[in-house]
Amino acid sequence: MIDLLVKRDINVKNELLSGLTVAIALVPEAVAFSFVAGVHPSIGLWAAFFVGFITSLLGGRPGMISGATGAMAVVMTAFVVLYGLQYLFAAVILCGVIQMLCGLFGAGRFIRLLPHPVMLGFVNGLAIVIGLAQVHQLKSNHSVAFNDHTQTFEVAAQWMSGTVLFTTIALILLTMAIIYYFPRLTKAVPGTLVAIVVLTMIVQFTPIKALTVSESVAQMNAIAAEQSAKSKQFEAEKPQLIFSKVNARGQAIAAEDFDPTLATNQESESSVHKAGHFAIPAIPFNLKSLGIIFGLAITLASIGLIESLMTLTLIDELTETRGSSNRECLAQGLGNMVSGLFGSMGGCAMIGQSMINIRSGGRHRLSGITAALCLLGFIVFPPLWSCIGMIPVPALIGVMFIVVIATFEWTSLRLWNKIPPSDIFVIVAVSAITVLADLAIAVAAGVMISALVFAWKKSHQIQAEVSETADVKTYTLTGPLFFGAATSFKEIFTPTEDPSHVNIEFKNTRVYDHTALEAINTICAKYKELGKTVTLNNLSEDCQGLLTRAEPILEVEASEQDFQVAV
Known part of the structure; x- marks a missing residue:
C-alpha cells in the first residue's frame, strides 16, 4: 500500500529538495490559518505534520500536499469561541471518521460527476483567495478593535506605506523573477528554494530589512493572545452591564493597554503543551456533546473532501496520471482522526503547496513525506526553527504569487x-x-x-410524432421523460379529441423518475374518464420495471409486451 519508490524514474534529489521547499512554505501558511481559526500556531503546525505525513504516506495522490487550510479554518473560528478547543478536537476526530466512511463506501468517485465549468470556477476562485491572502500580508500595525455590530473583538491593521511598502514589493518581485528565470539556467535545484535562500541572505546580511517569519509569528501570537484575553474579559463583564453600556465597555476594553508576555505564557500553558501530545478530548461523552460537534464535523468533512478531491483531479490533469479518490478519502480521514487525538486542528489538501511541489519536481510520495518530516523538525528542534524564522515574509509572498499565476486557468478568459x-x-x-x-x-x-x-x-426535447387511422391514434415519443419534461409531455395529448383507442409509442424515449410516472398516470386517467383505452408500447426493460413497481399508485396494468390502462 505504501508505494514509496515504485516508479523507477523517481528523482530522489528533486523529491527531497521539493519537499524541503514545501515545508518552508508550509510554516507561515499553517501559522496564518491557525490565526484565522483562533487557535495557537502550534496547533496548526502539528496539524500540517500529521495530516501531511499520513496522506503523503497512504493517500491516493502522490505529490499532493495536505495540511492546515484556510477553507477549514474559517468555519472553526466561531466554534472555538463558543465551545473551546476540546470540542474542536472532538469535531476533527468525528470529521476523520466521516471521511473514512466516505472512502469505505466509495463516495470519492462522485467527484467525477462535477462539471468542468465547476472545476474551472473552483480553480480560479481558489487562486483569487490565495492571492487576496497574500495581499493582506502587506498590512502592519495590527491591533485589537471592538465591533459594535457583532459585539466581538476583531484584528485591525493598516496598509504598509513609504519605504517599508516599496522594499516589500521590490523583494516580492525579486522572488518571482528568480523563480521564473532560474530554471532557465539550471533545473538541478528548485528555483523556489533558491529564491528563498537568496532573499534570506539579502535581508540578513545587507541593510535591506523586511519582516521575517519569526517576527510575523511573534506578532500573530501577541495579537491572538490579546484578542483572546480581551474577549474573555468582555464576556465575563457583559452579563452585569446594561444594554446601553455594552458597546462602550467593549470599546474601552479594546483601548486598554495589554501585557503580551503574561497572555503568551497563559496561552502556552493552555494549548502549546497539549498540541502534539496524545489525549482524548476532555468533553462529556453524551448525545448533547455529539450534537454540538456533529454539525461542525459534517462541514469540515465536506469541505476537506471537496477541496482534496478537486485538487487531486487538478494534479491528475497536470501530471497526466490518475490518483485514487477513495484511497485519498481514507487517508485524509485517518490523518484528521490522528490530528484530533494529538490536539491539532486537522486539515486537507492544499492546492497552493501542491502546486509548489509539482512545479519544484515533486511527483511521488517521497516529496510529501520529506515536507512533513522537515516540518516536524522545524517544530521540534529550536535551531531549525531559528533558521526558518530568518526567512523574510516577502519571499514567501512572492512564492505564493507564482502559485496564484500557475493555478489560475487563464484559458478560461478566452472562452467567453x-x-x-x-x-x-x-x-x-x-x-x-x-x-x-x-x-x-x-x-x-x-x-x-x-x-x-x-x-x-x-425538458424541451420531449416531442411526439402523431399518426391517426380510423379509430386509433398513435403518439410516437422522442426524448427523455423526467420531472423537467412532465409539463411538455402532458401538453402533447388531446384526450377529448382523440379516438377510442390511443397508442403511446416509447421506443425512442425513456422514463426516469416518479414525476414521469405521475405524468403518465395523469394522461391515462383522463383517457379512462372518457371511456377510452390507452396502450403503452415498446417500453424499455428498466421503464417496465419502474411501472411495475409503481402499479399500486398507477392505473396501469402490465402485460408481456405492453401496458394497458384498466378501463
Missing part, C-alpha cells in the same frame, strides 16, 4: 464566446462564491446550477 452562456455563468458564480463564502457552498451551487440548466435544456 466559445461555450454556452450558462457554462460561463457557472464559472463566474463558483469563482465568486469561493471568494465570498467557502468552497463547499461554491461547489454545491455550481453543481445545482449545472443540473438545473441541464434539466431545462432536456
Whole structure:
C-alpha cells in the first residue's frame, strides 16, 4: 500500500529538495490559518505534520500536499469561541471518521460527476483567495478593535506605506523573477528554494530589512493572545452591564493597554503543551456533546473532501496520471482522526503547496513525506526553527504569487464566446462564491446550477410524432421523460379529441423518475374518464420495471409486451 519508490524514474534529489521547499512554505501558511481559526500556531503546525505525513504516506495522490487550510479554518473560528478547543478536537476526530466512511463506501468517485465549468470556477476562485491572502500580508500595525455590530473583538491593521511598502514589493518581485528565470539556467535545484535562500541572505546580511517569519509569528501570537484575553474579559463583564453600556465597555476594553508576555505564557500553558501530545478530548461523552460537534464535523468533512478531491483531479490533469479518490478519502480521514487525538486542528489538501511541489519536481510520495518530516523538525528542534524564522515574509509572498499565476486557468478568459452562456455563468458564480463564502457552498451551487440548466435544456426535447387511422391514434415519443419534461409531455395529448383507442409509442424515449410516472398516470386517467383505452408500447426493460413497481399508485396494468390502462 505504501508505494514509496515504485516508479523507477523517481528523482530522489528533486523529491527531497521539493519537499524541503514545501515545508518552508508550509510554516507561515499553517501559522496564518491557525490565526484565522483562533487557535495557537502550534496547533496548526502539528496539524500540517500529521495530516501531511499520513496522506503523503497512504493517500491516493502522490505529490499532493495536505495540511492546515484556510477553507477549514474559517468555519472553526466561531466554534472555538463558543465551545473551546476540546470540542474542536472532538469535531476533527468525528470529521476523520466521516471521511473514512466516505472512502469505505466509495463516495470519492462522485467527484467525477462535477462539471468542468465547476472545476474551472473552483480553480480560479481558489487562486483569487490565495492571492487576496497574500495581499493582506502587506498590512502592519495590527491591533485589537471592538465591533459594535457583532459585539466581538476583531484584528485591525493598516496598509504598509513609504519605504517599508516599496522594499516589500521590490523583494516580492525579486522572488518571482528568480523563480521564473532560474530554471532557465539550471533545473538541478528548485528555483523556489533558491529564491528563498537568496532573499534570506539579502535581508540578513545587507541593510535591506523586511519582516521575517519569526517576527510575523511573534506578532500573530501577541495579537491572538490579546484578542483572546480581551474577549474573555468582555464576556465575563457583559452579563452585569446594561444594554446601553455594552458597546462602550467593549470599546474601552479594546483601548486598554495589554501585557503580551503574561497572555503568551497563559496561552502556552493552555494549548502549546497539549498540541502534539496524545489525549482524548476532555468533553462529556453524551448525545448533547455529539450534537454540538456533529454539525461542525459534517462541514469540515465536506469541505476537506471537496477541496482534496478537486485538487487531486487538478494534479491528475497536470501530471497526466490518475490518483485514487477513495484511497485519498481514507487517508485524509485517518490523518484528521490522528490530528484530533494529538490536539491539532486537522486539515486537507492544499492546492497552493501542491502546486509548489509539482512545479519544484515533486511527483511521488517521497516529496510529501520529506515536507512533513522537515516540518516536524522545524517544530521540534529550536535551531531549525531559528533558521526558518530568518526567512523574510516577502519571499514567501512572492512564492505564493507564482502559485496564484500557475493555478489560475487563464484559458478560461478566452472562452467567453466559445461555450454556452450558462457554462460561463457557472464559472463566474463558483469563482465568486469561493471568494465570498467557502468552497463547499461554491461547489454545491455550481453543481445545482449545472443540473438545473441541464434539466431545462432536456425538458424541451420531449416531442411526439402523431399518426391517426380510423379509430386509433398513435403518439410516437422522442426524448427523455423526467420531472423537467412532465409539463411538455402532458401538453402533447388531446384526450377529448382523440379516438377510442390511443397508442403511446416509447421506443425512442425513456422514463426516469416518479414525476414521469405521475405524468403518465395523469394522461391515462383522463383517457379512462372518457371511456377510452390507452396502450403503452415498446417500453424499455428498466421503464417496465419502474411501472411495475409503481402499479399500486398507477392505473396501469402490465402485460408481456405492453401496458394497458384498466378501463
